[in-house]
Amino acid sequence: MIRIDVSKIKNWELIKEKHSEWYYKKIFPQIGIAIEKIEKKYQDNESNQKVTYENQDIVKRYIDLLKKIKSEGKKFVIKENLFFDYKIDEINFLSKIMKKEKKKKSILEEMFLLFKINKKYLPHKLFSYDEFPNHTREWNRHKLLSLTEIEICPYCQRNYISSFEENDDKRTTADLDHFYPKSLYPFLALSLYNFIPSCQICNSRFKGTKDTYNSVYPYEESFDDLGAKFKTSKEIIYEILGEKDSEFFVNINYGNLKDEDNKKVQNSVSNLGLDKVYKKSHNQYIKDLLDNIEKYPEKYLESCVEIFDEYYKDDIKKEIVIKYFIDIIKEPYRKRIENGEPLAKLTKDIFDEFKIKI
Known part of the structure; x- marks a missing residue:
């Protein structure tokens, strides 16, 4: 789960103004x-x-x-x-x-x-959420979601939630989840800070109407802030890199957190099914990531060095070229982490686990 940092949402003050005006007039x-x-x-x-x-x-x-x-x-x-x-x-x-x-x-x-x-x-x-228009009016759900410009589901950081235009109107693929469910906290059904742009899998397939009071609240904190990390089995990964046929699992490690934070992360993982969707879904991505950085560069670079042998005859220059090329290979992963793209946290945590400097 990632934090929704409203200070980085350039339209946040406009969203607040539009939403409060609509509420004051209608509700x-x-x-x-x-x-x-x-x-x-x-x-x-x-x-x-x-x-x-x-x-x-x-x-x-x-x-x-x-x-x-x-x-x-x-x-x-x-x-x-x-x-x-x-x-x-x-x-x-x-x-x-x-x-x-x-x-x-x-x-x-x-x-x-x-x-x-x-x-x-x-x-x-x-405070009926049904009163909040879906589209075709001056202020509606699609306009709110589009103005946030949030493109990745904050709950899972796996799925895009894209905005687009249709018939000169703003539309979005995102769900507008109520962090505190309407069935338990109906007086918060229209509150801006109870709205979480999310993918349908997180909102409808897993979270539903579960009580989230004692769980990680994206407007205040994230898994990174609390110290929860994705983790694999290092031994099994190295077996895979050695081209042995082995299964491995991705876990969310939060056992070392203080009791209060541990419970919040545990509740969030359970409510959103994050342990289930991450368990094996991205094994190939992890394998490719480690292959690209730990395995392929050395062989590929040795071939490159041989082509330019007259320029790179000594070992020191060869090592410099290899290091430079490895940095180039890391660049897409670095950008993924910096831009908060899908699987950014998983990527960062795998690098940390294997002590790969990014």
Whole structure:
């Protein structure tokens, strides 16, 4: 997983401006109405003997959340601190009461029925992602994704997520994933810092609606920042370079991290299936990389040196030429790492493992 560094996204301020304006015009007016309507029903039921203190507390805490959101005005959907000043217990509580499962009502929905509150004021209705246009309007999902100019999936760094134009409109192959899933955190369904441009495999095939609260958050950190690395078996790789038929596996090594970071990386690997998609998928790429740098250059360069034998007769000059040519072979891999292209981290970690200077 790689970090999304917004300081390097040249259109980030424009994205924030467009997104907050759209939210303030389309969504924000309903929040004040919701607070007023819910509070009235809450007060009407305070003396109702069928309504327990626990029931009242659930509705009261939801009202308090809406008031916090309203106080932020148009800035709410572009806040970096998604959870305000809430502690983990309060975040877990909100997630628990809002959890939306198929064919089942959330706890908050049950409270709305009990208090006879209109369901349109539920968080998954107030902050409905369906209200965010897919295309054809002034501000939409495709325009947002295109303006980020993120071309590689930050989750796996394996797949391109390209933008293109069609019928004079911006389009993209990327999914717009909700890092904190809508089913658990519906009030974050429209928050910019909860949007992760991603490939369909990461978003739909693996991550889905899994809770990601205690996992690596791409707007703050990456596997590199925490010290997690791809690793192979050195002995088996050298067997392959010796042209023996052996299988090998790519692992994500994070066992030496401190407990908190270890758990976050473990959760991210599991949620995104990274251990599965990297296990053997890129074996040929790794083999070719090591072949190109460790095996082919010496033989090829010896042939080159023989062609220019009259210029490179002494061993010192020959070594200089060999070293120079190896640097040329490394250049595409160096560019891959510098540009953050697909498999950049895997490439960097393989170089580190085999002590190959890049």
